[in-house]
Amino acid sequence: MQIKKVGVLGCGLMGSGIAQVSATAGYDVTVLEQEQRFLDKGFAGIEKSLAKFAEKPDKTGITPEKVKEARGRLKGVTDRNALADCDIVIEAIIENVEEKKKMFSALDGIVKKDAIFASNTSSISITEVAAATKRPDRFVGLHFFNPVPLMKLVEVVRTIATSDQAFETAYEFGKSLGKVPVRTSDKTGFIVNRLLVPYLLDAIRAYEEGVGSIPDIDNAMKLGCGYPMGPFTLLDFVGLDTTYYITHVMFDEFKERRFASPPLLKRLVMAGWYGRKSGKGFYDYKDPNNPVPCF
Numbered sequence: 596m597q598i599k600k601v602g603v604l605g606c607g608l609m610g611s612g613i614a615q616v617s618a619t620a621g622y623d624v625t626v627l628e629q630e631q632r633f634l635d636k637g638f639a640g641i642e643k644s645l646a647k648f649a650e651k652p653d654k655t656g657i658t659p660e661k662v663k664e665a666r667g668r669l670k671g672v673t674d675r676n677a678l679a680d681c682d683i684v685i686e687a688i689i690e691n692v693e694e695k696k697k698m699f700s701a702l703d704g705i706v707k708k709d710a711i712f713a714s715n716t717s718s719i720s721i722t723e724v725a726a727a728t729k730r731p732d733r734f735v736g737l738h739f740f741n742p743v744p745l746m747k748l749v750e751v752v753r754t755i756a757t758s759d760q761a762f763e764t765a766y767e768f769g770k771s772l773g774k775v776p777v778r779t780s781d782k783t784g785f786i787v788n789r790l791l792v793p794y795l796l797d798a799i800r801a802y803e804e805g806v807g808s809i810p811d812i813d814n815a816m817k818l819g820c821g822y823p824m825g826p827f828t829l830l831d832f833v834g835l836d837t838t839y840y841i842t843h844v845m846f847d848e849f850k851e852r853r854f855a856s857p858p859l860l861k862r863l864v865m866a867g868w869y870g871r872k873s874g875k876g877f878y879d880y881k882d883p884n885n886p887v888p889c890f
Contacts, residue, residue, distance in 0.1 A: 606638070607637065609739060609743060611638070618665040627673070634672075638671060685714075690840060699712055699728050711734070712733060718783060721754050722755065725756060731754065750779050788845070796860070835860060842860070
C-alpha cells in the first residue's frame with residue numbers, strides 16, 4: 596500500500612509537529628481539531644517552526660520554496676468526514692484511553708477500510724485502542740518524540756493483531772519522514788519509556804534521600820554520562836503531570852516499585868507545578884533562559 600494522504604488527529608504540540616514533518620516530506624495532510632481556534636494556534640506554531648528551518652537551508656534542507664510547498668499541503672478541518680480518503684490517520688489527542696477509543700471508533704466507519712490507524716501514545720496499550728475498531732490488523736503505534744520536527748526517533752509499535760503489511764508500511768512511512776524508526780511490540784512504555792521512566796523516578800528518589808541537590812544531580816548526569824540534559828531538566832520539559840500519568844499506567848501493568856511515583860512528584864503535580872509549561876516544576880522558569888531550582 597502506498598501512502599499519499601495523511602490525517603492527523605489533534606493540532607497541539609505533537610499533532611502539529613507530526614503534521615509539519617509529514618507535509619515537509621511531501622504528503623498531503625489534513626489535521627482534525629474540535630475547534631478552529633485550536634487549528635489556528637497549531638498552524639501558527641507550524642508557521643514559526645518552518646520559518647526557523649528556512650533560516651538555515653544549508654543545514655536543514657528546508658528552503659523558502661519548500662516552506663511554501665509544505666504550507667500548500669496542509670489543511671485544517673473540524674469535520675471528521677474530511678479524513679475519509681486518508682491512507683493513514685495518526686492520533687495525537689489527549690492521553691486518555693477512553694477518548695482515544697471513542698475517536699477511533701467514530702472514524703472507523705468514515706475512513707476508507709484499507710487505511711492504517713496509528714496512535715502516538717507514549718504509554719497506553721495500542722491493543723486496547725485498536726479493539727475499539729473493526730481494523731485491529733491495520734492498527735499500529737507511531738510514537739514520535741517532542742519536538743517532532745527535531746527528534747529523529749519514532750517507535751513503530753506492533754500488536755498481536757497487526758498485519759505484516761500494515762506494520763511494514765508504517766515503518767517505511769516513518770523512514771520517509773526522515774525519521775529513524777525502531778520496531779517494538781505493544782508492551783507498556785515500549786522501548787524508550789520502559790528504560791527512561793525508572794531512571795527519572797530514581798533521580799527524584801535520589802534527591803528525596805539527600806544524595807545531591809537538583810542542579811548537582813542534573814550536572815552529574817550531563818557531564819558523567821554525556822546526556823544532553825539532566826533528569827530534572829528533562830522532567831520539567833516533558834511535563835511532571837505527563838510523567839505522573841505514565842507512572843500510573845506502568846505501575847498498574849508491572850506492579851514494580853521502579854515504576855511507582857515518588858511522593859515529591861505527586862505533590863508537585865497536586866500543586867499544579869508541571870514544569871516549563873506551568874512556569875514551575877523542579878525549577879522556576881520566571882526567567883526561561885535562567886531557571887533556578889525550586890528546592
